[in-house]
Amino acid sequence: MNNILITGAAGFIASKVALRLLSEGESVIGVDNINDYYDKKLKHYRLSLLQQFPNFTFYRIDIEDKGLLSDVFLKHKIDNVINLAARAGVRYSIKNPHVYLTTNAHGTLNLLEMMREHDIEKMVLASSSSLYAGHKMPFTEDLPVNNPISPYAVTKKAAEVLAYSYHYLFQFDISVLRYFTVYGPAGRPDMSYFRFIKWIDDGEELILYGDGEQKRDFTYVDDIVDGTIRALRPLGYEVINLGNNHPYTMIEMIAIIEKGLGRAARIKTLPVHRADAEATWADISKAKRLLDWEPKVSLEEGLDNTIQWFKQNRDFVRKLEIDLSV
């Protein structure tokens, strides 16, 4: 049994990674500051699922706080770190860039330092397809991305290269995973698919930025979990895309949701944001080669699972606050 530290454990992706590892009998130490970027009720809901496992330990701490992190590393003999804690929205990073830098870059640096002090070699680090915004897709990992177009992407790049220097200097084994638009049950209410399902289900007007022809390489969370766990294997330092390799337009995604809910959307369009990518599309040949990974869940199936979760948790979802400013 391994002791795996997962940061951002109350978050969408990390909670699902933790669930999978716990059910496989691993021991998970979860860390999260439960910030209020989106409704905390969702974070507590996810945590409640993890807390049913005796092999789960949780600390509500901030990865920016090296002292508190240090206590966790002293208390547990940690084998691997999966760093998924982050400030994750593109638009909010333009309003509040400092917190992105302090969490995504400085927080990652704190974890790397803890690993150095405690002789831990392996980190899986979440990065993002947002680094490719402004580039032509599909994109391979080895092409340079040195002109990020949002503070969010800048801070993800900062974390990637900080981790590289620790690999070079101290032989850390780092798997950097660039995730592409991850969706699924109990996901993030700041993301379009979550809002679209909720708005269509509630009969509310759906707010769409741009003409809906933007493409996203929507990737189902279970596939992302699978790739993240595979990336725990020794790799040296590798940057790997985890995406679906099958982009859909927003209009196509809305049509699938309408079909699943049996209701038509009332669409109101607003101007597209400058920092939003026109299209994302992952070249996943490296993930196939290094991780023997490829996505298995189609957008139709993944959205269907997500809609089922919404229906089963309708009362809970209706109480969630959606902050349109993020």
Ligand SMILES: NC(=O)c1ccc[n+]([C@@H]2O[C@H](COP(=O)([O-])OP(=O)(O)OC[C@H]3O[C@@H](n4cnc5c(N)ncnc54)[C@H](O)[C@@H]3O)[C@@H](O)[C@H]2O)c1
């Ligand atoms: N969801 C996606 O489509 C997507 C795409 C690309 C990359 N990512 C990356 O994947 C990771 C997980 O994203 P997610 O979608 O699950 O987001 P999320 O916001 O649901 O999860 C992140 C969690 O980190 C926690 N956190 C934030 N700052 C913290 C801090 N300073 N200390 C401790 N905890 C902190 C938050 O409270 C949250 O629970 C992030 O690194 C994100 O940048 C996500």
